[in-house]
Amino acid sequence: MLEIQEEHESIGQSQVAIAEHLHFLRSNLKKGSWTAFIESGVTGLSKKASQDLENAWTKWLKDSEVSPKLLAMMSARTLNAMANAEPKQRERVYNAIEERKIEGSESEVKRILNPNRKSKPKAALGAFKDLPKDSTEAEKLNHATKL
Numbered sequence: 015m016l017e018i019q020e021e022h023e024s025i026g027q028s029q030v031a032i033a034e035h036l037h038f039l040r041s042n043l044k045k046g047s048w049t050a051f052i053e054s055g056v057t058g059l060s061k062k063a064s065q066d067l068e069n070a071w072t073k074w075l076k077d078s079e080v081s082p083k084l085l086a087m088m089s090a091r092t093l094n095a096m097a098n099a100e101p102k103q104r105e106r107v108y109n110a111i112e113e114r115k116i117e118g119s120e121s122e123v124k125r126i127l128n129p130n131r132k133s134k135p136k137a138a139l140g141a142f143k144d145l146p147k148d149s150t151e152a153e154k155l156n157h158a159t160k161l
Contacts, residue, residue, distance in 0.1 A: 019083075026082025029093065032059075033071035040068055059090075066094035073097040074104075084111050087118030095120065099127045 036057075040048045051057075052064040059067070070093040085093065096104055107116075107126050116122035124131075145157055 022086050023082045024086075026085030029067070029085055029088075029090075030071075030075050030082065033067040033075055033093070036064055036068040037071040037076070063090040066090040069094050070097040080104075080108065084108055084118070087111060088123070089120055092118065092120045092123050095124055095127060103127045 036052075039051065043051060049061075052059075052061045057064055067090050070090070074097040075093070088096070096107065099107075103126070107118075107123050110116045110122075110126055111118050116126070145154060149157075
């Protein structure tokens with residue numbers, strides 16, 4: 015059991031280390047080379063994951079003492095969302111994870127970080143794909159209402 019907990023913690027430690035290495039590389043590459051580097055696929059990460067982890071390091075992780083166990087449950091996207099949040103918002107997320115109210119998924123974390131933000135219904139997102147691009151607002155509204 016102890017080995018499992020230690021290995022789980024190492025996931026969070028690895029994410030922090032990767033974020034730090036990405037930041038180091040970005041800081042030392044010539045302007046414009048960063049994008050080419052993360053698009054090359056040499057890291058094994060997607061471009062977006064590389065950007066998210068580097069941003070998380072720059073804005074948050076480098077000065078944070080958050081437990082690696084909490085970070086282990088978060089994706090690069092979630093870490094990026096946490097980096098862009100206020101410290102009090104992050105604290106609410108930490109507490110929710112520690113109290114086992116959430117597991118740390120991106121949607122759960124974003125719900126805590128932005129409690130007043132309404133999610134878009136999936137039907138509404140797909141509704142406009144069926145309409146011609148020159149449809150009027152009334153036609154779009156009518157079509158979405160039918161769906």
